[in-house]
Amino acid sequence: MFEKFAAHAAHRVLRFFAIATSAIAASAMSAPAPVHAAEPNVVVTIKPVHSLVTAIMAGAGTPHLLVDGAASPHTFTLKPSNAKAIQQADVFIRISESLEPFTRRVVEALPSKVKLMSLAEAKGVTLLPQRTGATFEAHAHSGEHDHDAHDHDDHDHDAAGHEGGGHGVQDGHIWLDPKNAQAIVAAVAAELSATYPQNAELFAKNAAEVTAKIDALSSDLQAQLSPVRGKPFIVFHDATQYFESRFEIPAAGSVTVTPDAQPSAKRLTEVRKKIASLSAACVFAEPGFQPKLVAAVTDGTTARSGTLDPEGATLTAGPELYFDLMRNLARNISNCLTPAT
Secondary structure, three states: OHHHHHHHHHHHHHHHHHHHHHHHHHHHHHOOOOOOOOOOOEEEOOHHHHHHHHHHHOOOOOOEEOOOOOOOOOOOOOOHHHHHHHHHOOEEEEOOOOOOHHHHHHHHOOOOOOEEEEHHHOOOOOOOEEOOEOOEOOOOOOOOHHHOOOOHHHOOOOHHHOOOOEEEEEOOOHHHOHHHHHHHHHHHHHHHHHHOHHHHHHHHHHHHHHHHHHHHHHHHHHHHHHHHOOOOEEEEEOOOHHHHHHHOOOOOEEEEOOOOOOOOHHHHHHHHHHHHHHOOOEEEEOOOOOHHHHHHHHOOOOOEEEEOOOOOOOOOOOOOHHHHHHHHHHHHHHHHHOOOO
């Protein structure tokens, strides 16, 4: 009798475990797949692009900025902490090796898990050749020669009106054309959506808002700059071609090629003569880069001086920086080229 009772009890226990195990398995199969909840780990080189990426990522995380403060991508030196941040990122975003030469070595050693975005190669981005000629020094940069396949005809206003063209060497300041900025937004949103699919809907919504905001900005700047079209001016270094081309206000020349390149005495004499021959209304300096050079070329002429900040050196990083940068460029050009009353 006891043996019969024990056998029956054992059978009931085994049956209970079988039912429980089946229930647990069924529950596991019907449960949704776990969502990757970690905050996106995105590293961006320069402020203007960081601003656009920050706006796209709003509500999901904040990208890490490398070239902060008043630093310039032309002269930036990568610190060990910067290199570590890039190595640990999911996505690393730059313009190009030519614009940010400090990225060359770190990209060569990039782990396979890090997705590299070089925005000069992004779909929809139009590249312009570096300008050369009597008032634009020959450029020694390299690194973007492979991007000649981009169709320059897609751009509403090409560089044909400028003096010469640095064929084979592309200008990397692509963000200064609002159409390129919109292409950057689209490319980044697509890449982040693929990397973090749980946030794809948010990224798409944010990207649409930023794109519309850039459209409104472009319309405002067109109206603001229309009265000063045709008035000659000189830039410190050839960094604003995309802005000039989009808004049809081409510069007559540059003082130097890059902020870190010291122009020769002969070069300064050439620029001074150009200012006089054109009756150039304004010569623009840049924040932190040898303002005495601008004073040297305007001395003895009627040209006024102003300041342009195409990389946002004087601005605080964040989602509004891109829009503040573009408005500041338009305002400073307009104010300097408009005669005082």
